[in-house]
Amino acid sequence: MTKQNVLVSDSPSALNMTITVAVSNSSIFTTATQKPPAAPGGYISISRKKLLKNLEINNGGPRANGWIDSMRASSPTHIKSTPSLADEQSSWILRHPSALDMFEQIIDASKGKQIVMFLDYDGTLSPIVEDPDQAFMSDAMRKTVKKLARCFPTAIVSGRCRDKVYSFVRLAELYYAGSHGMDIKGPAKGSKYKKGNQSVLFQPASEFLPMIDEVYAQLIEKTKSIPGAIVENNKFCVSVHYRCVEEKKWNELAQQVRSVLKEYPKLRLSSGRKVLEIRPTIKWDKGKALEFLLESLGFTNCTDVFPVYIGDDRTDEDAFKILRERGQGFGILVSKFPKETSASYSLQEPSEVMNFLQKMVEWKRQSLRGQAMV
Numbered sequence: 441m442t443k444q445n446v447l448v449s450d451s452p453s454a455l456n457m458t459i460t461v462a463v464s465n466s467s468i469f470t471t472a473t474q475k476p477p478a479a480p481g482g483y484i485s486i487s488r489k490k491l492l493k494n495l496e497i498n499n500g501g502p503r504a505n506g507w508i509d510s511m512r513a514s515s516p517t518h519i520k521s522t523p524s525l526a527d528e529q530s531s532w533i534l535r536h537p538s539a540l541d542m543f544e545q546i547i548d549a550s551k552g553k554q555i556v557m558f559l560d561y562d563g564t565l566s567p568i569v570e571d572p573d574q575a576f577m578s579d580a581m582r583k584t585v586k587k588l589a590r591c592f593p594t595a596i597v598s599g600r601c602r603d604k605v606y607s608f609v610r611l612a613e614l615y616y617a618g619s620h621g622m623d624i625k626g627p628a629k630g631s632k633y634k635k636g637n638q639s640v641l642f643q644p645a646s647e648f649l650p651m652i653d654e655v656y657a658q659l660i661e662k663t664k665s666i667p668g669a670i671v672e673n674n675k676f677c678v679s680v681h682y683r684c685v686e687e688k689k690w691n692e693l694a695q696q697v698r699s700v701l702k703e704y705p706k707l708r709l710s711s712g713r714k715v716l717e718i719r720p721t722i723k724w725d726k727g728k729a730l731e732f733l734l735e736s737l738g739f740t741n742c743t744d745v746f747p748v749y750i751g752d753d754r755t756d757e758d759a760f761k762i763l764r765e766r767g768q769g770f771g772i773l774v775s776k777f778p779k780e781t782s783a784s785y786s787l788q789e790p791s792e793v794m795n796f797l798q799k800m801v802e803w804k805r806q807s808l809r810g811q812a813m814v
């Protein structure tokens with residue numbers, strides 16, 4: 441296998457595992473009867489909040505220990521397999537059942553409403569791989585998404601730069617929100633979903649462009665001596681990848697990122713799947729992008745819309761929360777392992793996402809056939 445086609449998986453949400461060990465009386469995992477499905481805003485457990493707090497800017501700069509703890513926690517190298525872990529997994533599945541198993545119920549809930557599809561890219565449409573430039577989606581997935589977009593308005597919502605994610609997906613009929621929703625190419629505002637709609641650009645962080653370029657150049661320079669570190673310019677945000685960095689070098693990498701960021705209080709840091717994400721402090725995220733796109737599609741204050749958002753990352757939680765708050769549609773988390781989430785359902789990996797999308801296409805075609813026969 442070459443480096444490019446090595447598929448990799450993050451271990452069970454180690455952030456959760458670490459916290460469970462560290463605060464044994466407040467495990468985030470509980471049985472279905474003990475804890476209701478995640479409430480809006482309930483993505484971060486209290487103890488995890490504490491952990492993440494260490495990540496945030498503190499006196500002009502993040503605490504080094506917070507960074508390294510979080511990097512370790514979100515990307516474990518040693519996970520113990522215990523019977524209680526199996527129980528926790530079954531309990532989690534009860535609260536976030538497979539969207540494939542629950543397909544009929546999901547479709548029933550959407551009856552009489554316009555389904556709108558929102559799809560994250562990495563880890564959702566394409567499997568996680570070591571080299572971010574090689575995260576291609578399969579032809580089968582592309583064909584499926586193409587068919588899906590014929591049935592429902594469909595948008596890609598990604599942390600990637602919009603052009604980059606477009607170069608992977610290559611479907612002109614979709615809407616695209618890149619840079620964690622800060623770069624949207626969607627339908628002309630207020631216009632109902634129609635083929636050939638004029639598209640509009642919405643870039644709420646455009647004033648940060650020079651700053652992001654500056655920070656990107658500095659991060660390239662500061663991390664060049666750390667083997668495996670990859671800095672990716674996502675236009676309105678920057679990703680620093682450590683998937684291929686030896687764990688003993690993570691601290692050094694965190695220190696370098698920290699030394700750059702302390703000069704930029706208007707930028708904030710979050711973490712994803714073996715990646716540190718640097719982005720503007722503006723109140724804009726994938727959830728806001730979802731709302732913006734719904735509005736652009738003409739669904740402002742509509743009760744007859746049914747948005748479905750599928751994603752695998754912490755940044756997708758902002759969109760899951762919005763759906764819960766609106767009480768519309770639902771979120772589907774792509775994960776093999778239990779994670780705190782505001783999503784209602786789960787799918788394990790991109791191949792299951794493809795099966796789910798195919799089922800949606802098939803259902804839509806059948807319902808159109810049914811209508812034609814009446």
Ligand SMILES: O=P(O)(O)OC[C@H]1O[C@H](O[C@H]2O[C@H](CO)[C@@H](O)[C@H](O)[C@H]2O)[C@H](O)[C@@H](O)[C@@H]1O
Pocket residue numbers: 560561562563567568569570571572575597598599600672674679681683712713714715717753755
């Ligand atoms: O919102 P997304 O579309 O999920 O983008 C989030 C980040 O995804 C990419 O990084 C992740 O996927 C890489 C390729 O599989 C993997 O190597 C990396 O470890 C993952 O974190 C992308 O490269 C980032 O820029 C996105 O922010």
